[in-house]
Amino acid sequence: MKLNIDYQEKFQSRHIAPNQADTAQMLKTIGVNSLDELIDQTVPAGIRLKAPLNLPVAKSEFDYLNTLKQTASKNKVFKSYIGQGYYDVIVPGVIQRNILENPGWYTQYTPYQAEIAQGRLQALLNFQTMVIDLTGMEIANASLLDEGTAAAEAMFMQYSLRKNQNANTFFVSQELFPQTIDILKTRSQPYGIELQIGDHRTAELTDNMFGAIVQYPAGDGEVYNYADYAAQAHAKGIKLTVVADLMSLVLLTPPGEWGADIVVGTSQRFGVPMGFGGPHAAFFATKEEYKRSIPGRIIGVTIDSAGDYALRMALQTREQHIRRDKATSNICTAQALLAIMAGMYAVYHGPQGLKLIAERIHGLSVLLSDSLTQLGYEQLNDTYFDTVKFDLGVLAGPIHAEALNNEMNFHYKGSVATISVDETTSVEDIKTMVRFFAKVKGKTLNDVSFDDLKANVNSIIPAELQRTSAYLAHKLFNSHHSEHEMLRYIKSLEAKDLSLCHSMIALGSCTMKLNATTEMVPVTWAEFSKMHPFAPVDQTGGYMQLFDELNNWLSEITGFAAMSLQPNAGAQGEYAGLMVIRAYHMDRGEGHRNIALIPSSAHGTNPASAAMAGMKIVVVKCDDNGNIDVADLKAKAEQYKNDLSCFMVTYPSTHGVFEESIIEICEIIHQNGGQVYMDGANMNAQVGLTSPANIGADVCHLNLHKTFCIPHGGGGPGMGPIGVAKHLVPFLPGHAVVDIDKGKSIHAVSAAPWGSASILIISHAYIAMMGADGLTNATRYAILNANYIKARLHHHYPVLYTGVHGRCAHEMILDCRSFKPFGIEVTDIAKRLMDYGFHAPTVSFPVAGTVMVEPTESEPKHELDRFCDAMIAIRHEIDAVEKGLSDKIDNPLKNAPHTAAVITANEWEHPYTRQKAAYPLPYVAAYKFWPSVGRVNDTYGDRTLICSCPPLTDYEFEESEVTTPEYGT
Incomplete structure (x- = not known):
């Protein structure tokens, strides 16, 4: 027998799901003889490429990772003390393995269908609570993109809230990080906003200013007392934004206690790797009175159809779709996964753990400062949290060289160097620095009383700037500190969320396709x-x-x-x-x-x-x-x-x-x-x-x-x-x-x-492993899968728009508006799909009363069939309502989703069976995913807006005596 020793597995066969036999059956259902014929009927000939893509030959998964290792080795990972908004961290293993590297968390979609997203909604509520507590503000959102753009969003919010419509000047502290100032320049120009960049201690606050922004601690590490500045700004009707280091707020007086109107920053220090710049979750906190102006998403507490605790996205969660050109923000993507990690970091460490980490960071920076000062170096910061600043004069060059010899990076500006200590810094690291700083001066470590200094480290933060208020007092942040407890907590939330691990998420415009493990590993x-x-x-x-x-x-x-x-x-x-x-x-x-x-x-x-x-x-x-x-x-x-x-x-x-x-x-x-x-x-x-x-x-x-x-x-x-x-x-x-x-x-x-x-x-990784042929086939099969669904469903749901040959592209809009006279809304279809084990397609976009379906090339025929079977079964349920065979109010659609608690309750008073509610098709039993709450009450949630973890004793229900689950989960 001749053996094929040249065989190499193609990644595209793992990414593109339909096999040859399934493809043939799907083409037959659609009514074409080949995939080429379908593409010719779908994509206009006048726009087709004349030649295939010119890309490298596709690599196997094994070869790609080996090649990427060689590429990765060209990065020199020195110890970073650069700071400037980015710090090395220790990612708790239980969070890295079970959230960051876990498809049960990273393949979820944005929680627009709250009933099957309670786990991540709770995790994001934890994040909001953490931010509110640490900043001393009253309300926070569920993350923004990064610190710089969060600052820009704050500027826009201040601008839109200004009472003096002629005010168009925004004061910017020169001690903001330069990348933040850069973004403020970008965002201000189209609006004609004038940036006045200067020293907050000497710049005059004027009547034509609508806002001001400062950094706490400042970009060079100095910790200023901004209380008087805030009072002066408010006296002029000027709102104040503070860009704050979240870790420092464990020890420093929170901005909300000395007059900030908005506090923004990054949560990167809370267990999220630097990653050469991201992704990291920014935070945005402000006063309650500005809640309807906050950009991005807010998670709020509400109740479900049984009157029980439930969560959902609140208020103007996608205001750009409603206000369009009148919107003050275009935010559509947050940083949910990273916000969840940061919130879990706070849950895992708790207030005491965070305090020990912050004290250690501050203590090591004090030890470094005292040691180098003893060597005769001039330390320029009077007060600091983690960043010490030295004017090295003519020794800047030699110090820079020695730092590189010891594989350390500092931040340099002329002869001035700043050194930012982080969670990963050790006493040995400080000793290494002191040793080569001494060497440059012709001295040794023995010229510093290092052990004595180490034994007598005291905070240099003035009493008036030291935090005295409590934070993270909720039981949630004081319960899960062993790995067993933390693992079980993470898994308990994960179990409440439907992700691509469970079933197809056929969201039009959102393209929920395979996120291959090999792509994620590096x-x-x-x-x-x-x-x-x-x-x-x-x-x-x-x-x-x-x-x-x-x-x-x-x-x-x-x-x-x-x-x-x-x-x-x-x-x-x-x-x-x-x-x-x-x-x-x-x-x-x-x-x-x-x-x-x-x-x-x-x-x-x-x-x-x-x-x-x-x-x-x-x-x-x-x-x-x-x-x-x-x-x-x-x-x-x-x-x-x-x-x-x-x-x-x-x-x-x-x-x-x-x-x-x-x-x-x-x-x-x-x-x-x-x-x-x-x-x-x-x-x-x-x-x-x-x-x-x-x-x-x-x-x-x-x-x-x-x-x-x-x-x-x-x-x-x-x-x-x-x-x-x-x-x-x-x-x-x-x-x-x-x-x-x-x-x-x-x-x-x-x-x-x-x-x-x-x-x-x-x-x-995706492009390298797919190659030109694989990428093109992915497109072809995305179109095939969509047209297969269209062929199976168009007799049950009118397809709103098609091309000249009656084909859709990679997605289609199913028209559900004709059901409205019978009391069935598109939302009812979305909720009922949960009982069948599916996340709803995109609801009421771009046309109200419709669903937009996009299956992607990663879904196999049998999954497409499961989805189609569910949609057809739901259409029969709608028929029953139309014909009067099912009650217009008390029917499976109006009561969906059905929770396990509802199905197993002693009483069942509905005119349809429990079996019909929970297992409407035979396949559902094997794939059953139970929504953890009934249909959420949006009106109640907006009327009684709660955006942090509510104390159990303070949370009262209007429609039920059911007890709130412990820890708010």
């Missing part, structure tokens, strides 16, 4: 996770190679000249792309071009992002088939041709169709002096078949957390890099700290130079 390798984003460039060779390869591959896939990897969410990519277009027009002396044409069907972040970029929105109509009305577009492009900046388009359309007129649309915009911005949300239907540049776009952002397999993580992280045509390359985002300027770069749009760098590895 994220926690030390060579990637322990890198500081401002490490010297000669230490970052591995990352630079990875970025270069990813840039080249994504440029090939999109057809563009270059990418910026900096935007760390899809909406950030939108904003960055629009700011690049704005800079291009200004550079050509056409800064007056500020009209953005946007289709009425567009994702809500499109008009929100355009408004934030200083543009005026003109809406373009869609026709009865859901396509862009070309005549209306042409008329408006010509009407505004002197001021036209851009046209924002999603392709395939938000309606799930490859519009035949797309090339004509792009030409119309170009003929009238505008640029075409393509929203890359639907790139999963483009890759390998067409490309944004081939179609005619000038800019496109890519949702790497959709098309390129970065997991959604329960609501984040995301990544939204942008690709641009050659004429826009010079304007790609730069950075204040790391030189990535393209010549005419706009200021930074994210805090780190390459955004959430550590998760770029996931998309790099």
Whole structure:
């Protein structure tokens, strides 16, 4: 027997689920003879690529990890004392293994279906409680993207709340981290906000200021008493934002106690690796009176249909979809997974554990300061938490060299060096520093009374700045300190959440596809996770190679000249792309071009992002088939041709169709002096078949957390890099700290130079292992799977829009509006799907009363069939209501989801059986996922807004005597 020794397993066969036999059956159901025929009927011939993608040969999973290890070895992981908002941490193993590396947590979707998301909702409520307690504020959100953009969101919130509409100056302390100032410059320009950057101790607060922002501790480590400054600001009607170090607030007086109106920062120090810049969860806390102006998502306490404790997203959770161009924020992706990790870090350590960690950090910085002062070095900070600042004079060069010899990185600015101590620093590390600082002066460690200093370390924080208030007093933060208890707590929450581990999540526009284990493994390798984003460039060779390869591959896939990897969410990519277009027009002396044409069907972040970029929105109509009305577009492009900046388009359309007129649309915009911005949300239907540049776009952002397999993580992280045509390359985002300027770069749009760098590895792995053929097949099978579902369901649910040959792209909209006269809402279908073991598709977007279904290429035929069987069974349940065979009010849809408590209760008074409620199809018994709460009461939650873990004695129910579960879980 001849053996095949050249065999190498192809990763695409693991990623793309339907096998050959299943594919044949699916094509037969659809009514075509081949996959090529289906693609020809779906994707217009005029936009198809003429040649296959030019990408490296696909690697096997084994080979990829071996190759990546070689790349990773080019990163030199020195001990980092750079600080500047990024610190090395100790990630508790129980959190790393059971959350960060656990698909039960990282494959969850944003918790829009609260009944099957109670675990992560509780974890995010823990995060909010932690932030509220440590900052001394009254309310907090469930995370933002990073510290710099959180500061920018605070500036916008202050601007929108200003009483003096003529006030347009924002005071910025010169001691903010430079990357934060950089982002404030970016965000302020389109609104005409004037930044006054200076010293808060000497700058005058004036009547034309609407807000001010300071850092606590300051960027160079100094801890100022801002109480008088806050009082002076308030006397002038100026609101104060404080950028705070969360770990320092364990020891320092919280900003909420001395006058802050908003407190922002990063929770990275709470057990989240540096990862060369991210992802990290920012926090945003403020006063109760501003609760309806908070950007991002807020988790709130409510009750379910039984009157029991339940959680859901509260208030304006996606206000950009409602307010569109009037929105003050375009935030769509948070950093849920990282916020959950940070909250769990606080749960695991508790208030006493955090205090010991903070005291140790502060103590080691005092020991370092005292030791170097004894050697004759001048320490410049009077008060500090973790960062000591020295003017090294002529010894700066030798100290720098010695630090590198000892594999240590400090932060340097001229002759001044700052050294930031973190959780991983040891006494031996301090001793090593003292030893080489002594060496440079011709001395030795014996010239320092090190042991005596070590034995007598005292806090140098003045009494008036020392924290006296309690924090994390809730029982939740005082119960789970052994690993057994912590593991069981994490698993108890995980068990309440439906993820891709359980079943298909067929969310239109959200692309919930396989997040392969091999793609995820390298994220926690030390060579990637322990890198500081401002490490010297000669230490970052591995990352630079990875970025270069990813840039080249994504440029090939999109057809563009270059990418910026900096935007760390899809909406950030939108904003960055629009700011690049704005800079291009200004550079050509056409800064007056500020009209953005946007289709009425567009994702809500499109008009929100355009408004934030200083543009005026003109809406373009869609026709009865859901396509862009070309005549209306042409008329408006010509009407505004002197001021036209851009046209924002999603392709395939938000309606799930490859519009035949797309090339004509792009030409119309170009003929009238505008640029075409393509929203890359639907790139999963483009890759390998067409490309944004081939179609005619000038800019496109890519949702790497959709098309390129970065997991959604329960609501984040995301990544939204942008690709641009050659004429826009010079304007790609730069950075204040790391030189990535393209010549005419706009200021930074994210805090780190390459955004959430550590998760770029996931998309790099996906492309490398799929290769050109695999990526193209992924697109083809995404279209196949969608059209298979359409073929099975269109007799039961009308498909709202299709292409000229009756095909959908990679997603479709099922019309459920005809059920409304019989009392059945689309929400009822969404909740009933939970009883069948499924997360609902996207509900009421982009058309109210519909569901948008996107199966992805990763789902096998039998899973598609399970979903279709469930949808068909639900349609029969609706038929029963329509025909009067089922009660209009008391039926399985209106009462869904059915919990185990309801099914097993002694009393059952419904006209349908328990079996019908819990096990509506035979397969459900084997796959049963029990929602942990009944249908949540949104109205109650908004009426009695509680956004932190409620004390058991204070929480009262209006509709039930049921006791709240202990610990609020």
